């Protein structure tokens with residue numbers, strides 16, 4: 001029997017009079033790598049933001065580890081084990097890779113208020129390990145502003161892992177990257193997710209990456225779920241093919 005980590009029922013989100021999500025049902029099994037795909041404007045980012053607690057006015061139910069979380073704040077959700085990547089803010093672009101990763105570990109420890117030398121040194125050591133994990137040791141002292149897009153995405157991924165989330169949400173983690181970089185990053189993500197027993201929900205436009213990385217795929221169209229299944233089932237689904245070949249993408 002599969003162990004359900006997240007279960008959404010009847011999720012609805014409107015921006016003013018525009019309904020971006022309409023009655024979405026969605027299940028995520030613990031330990032699975034799950035891709036959310038669909039044409040532009042389908043509501044994928046909106047759904048990820050709903051799960052991460054970043055949007056007001058979300059209707060319906062989202063159960064995480066059996067508890068209702070639909071109307072909790074991001075910080076609460078992070079404590080319960082839901083994590084997502086964030087773009088590194090402007091102020092941090094002139095800090096180094098190591099400084100940014102150290103900050104991520106200090107934030108994850110929730111200890112800004114009582115920052116001590118011991119805490120900083122512990123966070124620094126963990127940061128160096130994580131930088132190694134994401135393959136950036138050779139860029140440890142580089143300013144984030146000087147990183148390539150691919151390296152910056154690796155750093156953002158590592159920073160999201162600093163909080164040690166059970167569920168990792170990645171919204172278009174490979175946007176703007178070359179095909180080769182995309183595959184490299186997502187292979188790294190998949191390997192880390194598997195090695196640490198995490199669950200992954202990611203939005204991805206590159207269907208080759210999706211078919212390689214995802215164990216399960218949900219297809220959204222115009223705010224609703226069109227289909228969900230294994231990558232093979234989704235690739236063979238006539239309705240899904242019609243959406244993708246019909247020029248909406």
Ligand SMILES: Nc1ncnc2c1ncn2[C@@H]1O[C@H](COP(=O)(O)OP(=O)(O)OP(=O)(O)O)[C@@H](O)[C@H]1O
Nearest residue numbers: 015016018020038039040041042043044045046047
């Ligand atoms: N803050 C907002 N205010 C109004 N409309 C919004 C807002 N955010 C998103 N939308 C609209 O909601 C719809 C769903 O957007 P969303 O970004 O969730 O889609 P998506 O599937 O992630 O698309 P893409 O693949 O282009 O990122 C779109 O029509 C978008 O224009």
